[in-house]
Amino acid sequence: MTQLTIAEDSGEEFAIRGYNTMADENDDEIVFYADVTKVHVLPEPGTFTIQIITSDLTVEMDFADADTVRKALELFETKKVLEVNSVPPGSVRITPSLEKKEEPRTYGEPFIKPESHGAVLEQMPSRPDERPSENLPDTEKR
Numbered sequence: 001m002t003q004l005t006i007a008e009d010s011g012e013e014f015a016i017r018g019y020n021t022m023a024d025e026n027d028d029e030i031v032f033y034a035d036v037t038k039v040h041v042l043p044e045p046g047t048f049t050i051q052i053i054t055s056d057l058t059v060e061m062d063f064a065d066a067d068t069v070r071k072a073l074e075l076f077e078t079k080k081v082l083e084v085n086s087v088p089p090g091s092v093r094i095t096p097s098l099e100k101k102e103e104p105r106t107y108g109e110p111f112i113k114p115e116s117h118g119a120v121l122e123q124m125p126s127r128p129d130e131r132p133s134e135n136l137p138d139t140e141k142r
Contacts, residue, residue: 001062001087001088002061002072002085003084003086003087005081006081008080010079010081010082011082012033013031014084015029016030016083017084018061018085018093020095020096021095022095022096029094035054035056039052039053039076041069042060048064048065048066049062049063050072050073050076056096057095058097059084059094059095060093062092
């Protein structure tokens with residue numbers, strides 16, 4: 001069954017040691033409490049399994065009975081779980097998410113730096129009254 005290591009102040013994350021179902025091997029992961037989107041008991045009859053879902057992975061943990069499930073849920077809710085271990089192997093299953101993460105959206109054209117060709121760029125005031133007179137349009141009538 002699943003073995004939980006408890007600490008009064010476990011910090012903002014907990015470690016998981018279990019079986020990675022995608023890689024077909026044992027795996028270690030770190031899960032931040034802030035990344036957990038759902039914690040629930042799987043509704044399958046005759047099993048006592050808690051499922052923790054994050055955007056990156058899903059963790060399933062088997063427990064011996066309903067009382068240990070209730071106690072584990074309370075420990076996760078109060079963020080006192082420091083470590084999750086699989087005893088015997090296979091009682092903790094880690095499944096990485098297959099969803100592609102969205103790239104951050106950008107608006108408009110990307111900035112392209114102009115080529116300088118080694119020349120020094122000249123600054124020109126943006127306000128017309130600050131520009132030298134040779135740069136002003138000819139407004140005088142002839």
